[in-house]
Amino acid sequence: MASPPNAHHIDSAGLNERAQALLKTLIERYIRDGQPVGSRTLSRDSSLELSPASIRNVMADLEEMGLVISPHTSAGRVPTVKGYRMFVDSLLTIKPLGEQEVRSMEVQLRPSDEPQRILRAASSLLSEITSMAGVVLIPRREHESLRQVEFLPLSHNRVLAILVVNEREVQNKIIHTTRDYSSSELQQAANYLNQQFAGRALHQVRETLLQEMGEARTKMNELMLTTIEVASQTFAEEEAGSDYLLEGQTNLMGYQEMADIDRLRGLFDAFNRKRDILHLLDQSLGAQGLQIFIGEESGYQVLDACSVVTSPYKQGDQVVGVLGVIGPTRMAYDRVIPIVDVTARLLSAALNQAH
Amino acid sequence: MASPPNAHHIDSAGLNERAQALLKTLIERYIRDGQPVGSRTLSRDSSLELSPASIRNVMADLEEMGLVISPHTSAGRVPTVKGYRMFVDSLLTIKPLGEQEVRSMEVQLRPSDEPQRILRAASSLLSEITSMAGVVLIPRREHESLRQVEFLPLSHNRVLAILVVNEREVQNKIIHTTRDYSSSELQQAANYLNQQFAGRALHQVRETLLQEMGEARTKMNELMLTTIEVASQTFAEEEAGSDYLLEGQTNLMGYQEMADIDRLRGLFDAFNRKRDILHLLDQSLGAQGLQIFIGEESGYQVLDACSVVTSPYKQGDQVVGVLGVIGPTRMAYDRVIPIVDVTARLLSAALNQAH
DNA sequence: GGTTGGCACTCTCTAGAGGTGAGTGCCAGC
DNA sequence: GCTGGCACTCACCTCTAGAGAGTGCCAACC
Incomplete structure (x- = not known):
């Protein structure tokens, strides 16, 4: 079932069947009503026909192994973390949902x-x-792939970048530019980016952009400079995570x-x-x-x-x-x-x- | 001062100066350390030179007026809501911030x-x-004024509407249309809306739209139908509030x-x-x-x-x-x-x- | 040898008793 | 009108005793 081998896994070896059965009923009982479980209760609850005294012997063993503990001398037993762990790993019977x-x-x-x-x-x-x-x-954004990007000019050197990712999710970001761009400049930049990157993962886009930025800027034309400026901010790593x-x-x-x-x-x-x-x-x-x-x-x-x-x-x-x-x-x-x-x-x- | 006449206001009339002063110190003291305040403490704390016994007389009056109460016979007094109210309305001395x-x-x-x-x-x-x-x-959105609206076509009869409001806030909404619209159709619709409504409050936009929709549709050309369809959804009342x-x-x-x-x-x-x-x-x-x-x-x-x-x-x-x-x-x-x-x-x- | 009943023991929990301290209400005197 | 005195009340603490649950251990049994 859904429980894969776990880092904390405890082997049920070293515990005979009876002890396992008792541990199981003890934990089930404790989960049910939250009270320490005593030997008498356990003797009644378990299908094993054992007297409380015998059960006490088993309990002593379980306690020694660190699977159960008694809060004080005259209380019943309560599962420890280790006990729960064994329960979950090898004793639990799952009820499938209706x-x-x-x-x-x-x-x-x-x-x-x-x-x-x-x-x-x-x-x-x-x-x-x-x-x-x-x-x-x-x-996380990392898993998202770009569908479309658009830019809208706002006032005061600000541009609104809109990312559509994963077909139906939308993200906005206001970015600050060194100068005001016109609507058509931004349109061109968006077209270029959409053509180049639509369908790619966001982190791929980011990496490719960084690479292009590294290349000599002098070679670039005006459009490319615009594109690079707005895009680098748009796709900048989110600190939030x-x-x-x-x-x-x-x-x-x-x-x-x-x-x-x-x-x-x-x-x-x-x-x-x-x-x-x-x-x-x-x-x-x-x-x-x-x-x-x-x-x-x-x-x-x-x-x-x-x-x-x-x-x-x-x-x-x-x-x-x-x-x-x-x-x-x-x-x-x-x-x-x-x-x-x-x-x-x-x-x-x-x-x-x-x- | 910041405390305007309040619906719950209680007049301080009917309470002599001494009683007021004592109520004030009592509440200040109680706010400070959360314990019922006794007559001895109050006698020491207040600048009035009164014996505990006299103070007890005043306390009895305050209790009768419902301004203080004692949790049990042999505890000090604690302010009631009514007591706090009078304190806040007429006794409080505000410390301005540094x-x-x-x-x-x-x-x-x-x-x-x-x-x-x-x-x-x-x-x-x-x-x-x-x-x-x-x-x-x-x-609430009601208070927001429209700066700009844009539409982006998505797949499957869906359109992304982007509202820029109040100069720097952005809202997205995915709307469902009866057919796929092209980029340029949407662009035209957006242009029209921006021209007509930029700077208006959102609720105004909504009202005007409703009105226009009510007018005979047959008179309208294709562009107006498109505009009306996307806009009516974009500006639809938000149920969330x-x-x-x-x-x-x-x-x-x-x-x-x-x-x-x-x-x-x-x-x-x-x-x-x-x-x-x-x-x-x-x-x-x-x-x-x-x-x-x-x-x-x-x-x-x-x-x-x-x-x-x-x-x-x-x-x-x-x-x-x-x-x-x-x-x-x-x-x-x-x-x-x-x-x-x-x-x-x-x-x-x-x-x-x-x- | 595992299982069992018996028994002394331990520990928590509850209730009650007694003592203490804080504070009150009331009263008589200043 | 203010004050000191005094009886009283009540929460709170501690101490004690008893009940109840459950244990560990041991000797006996199958």
Whole structure:
């Protein structure tokens, strides 16, 4: 299933079948009601016919291996990150989504002229059906191919550059020039650029431009100088880079494990700061397939009490972004995993299909 | 001073000078350290030389008038909304901002080609210097005047419409037409529209268009039909309407009066839902000058523990938006009021001054 | 030898009791 | 009208006791 070999993968070897089964029921139970699970409960819950005493022996082993821990002497056991990891990697049984459910998701992700709208819809969708926070990384300009460029003269040495990319997305930029250009000068420059570069990736355009600029300028005619001036600014590297859409943050306030207001504030600050979350999502962009970060695995302290489930989505056959869900470590992985997986597929489909 | 006669205004009549002075020190003290203020403290703090016992008599009067309340029998007094209202309306002494402070605010609100950027800067600025949440209502399209319109043909009966408004703001819209138009057809349509409507307000353009559409179509030539088709869509009423920029929400998590996670969630949900906050800001848009909503005065339950200080800002000599600060009722009004006031002025200045 | 019941032990949680301190309301006297 | 005195109230803290849940260990059983 969607869970590929993961950097954090823990082998289930060294754990007999019974221990695995018990770990599984323990975690399922803990996910269900958030209380430490004791041996008596476990004995009733598991299909194994074992007395609490026997189960205690197994628990002692699991604790020694660092898969579970008891918050204090007389409480039941709670899974550790390592425990969750093993659960997710080798014990989990995924419930595939119902057809009905998939269809209703599909409705919310209909194709549109504005990709931004679909991305936001995906983020909302994720947050709504999981009751956690949904996140969608916005495709970077790098992946975009130029369809058309136009220039409009504004007053005071300013020119409005309009880029149409990917057939239906539009970007504007106001650039400042050394002198006022006439409408027709700009028209000519645009024609030249469209002829030369339509269909190419933006970063290719940028590189080629840089190269041409390097060549002796004296050789160039007036038109080329104009073109070079406006184009170099138009296609200049954006410093901003990547960004994401986050929805349903407030859902996270509903969970007890987030009840600590300082921890919560740290998390929300991280959402606003964006850097850490972006970095995490970028990582998932590289890996192929669904990714799960459990608790401290993410490497960011603010996410210590959270798990993040991500999946990349595509435009054409190229991965352009990642989407996912952020919630408490104690989340229903068996539901969240297929939800993230399906949403990624549906989003890809919607993006590839013009309105 | 910035505080205009307010709908909630309470007359200070019926309160002798001493009572006023004591209410003032009580509220100042309470704002400073958030604890109920007792008669002993008040006796030491106020410049009046009165024993605690005398002060208790005054307190009893103030309590009867509903200006203060004691959380329980043996605690000091805490101001009520009505108390804050009187404080703000007639007792408050405003500290004007230092020149230095104003200058450093000015730096963060430099003019820019992108008004959106300045608005965001204003919001951040407000949140940073007050350590509360800053909010800026985005000007509605209604207030914008058309400078230029252009059309680019896309594939599949789609046309990209580009509006340049207010000299330096750009808006895009993809519209769907009944047939493919050629570049030159669109160019002609754009020329016509620019000639007719440049400099007019968008809503004027819309009205005139509707009128022309109503006239018998048969009289029109091909060009006019084209023009009407693309223009009517381009200038169609936006359903979205108004929106705002909110920064520093997480600052609100620092205050004890917001420590209740459910109340906090309600507030954050309201921020996301936007409707209530927008409505409140719209109200302030109508009123001229600085406005203060204390606690329940706003009329929205989620804001019961908050105060909102707003001020409109202008483009040219027309009010186009509102900005403000949202924080706990117990805020330093004497600082917040001039900050909001000055920020509104600086923002207006920055917007009216092209880069 | 794995499994089980028994048992002592540990730890959290809750409720109640008692003490302390801050602050009040009221009253009599200045 | 102001003030000191005094009884009273209430939140808050600490301490204690008891209940409940669950554990670890051990000896016995199959």
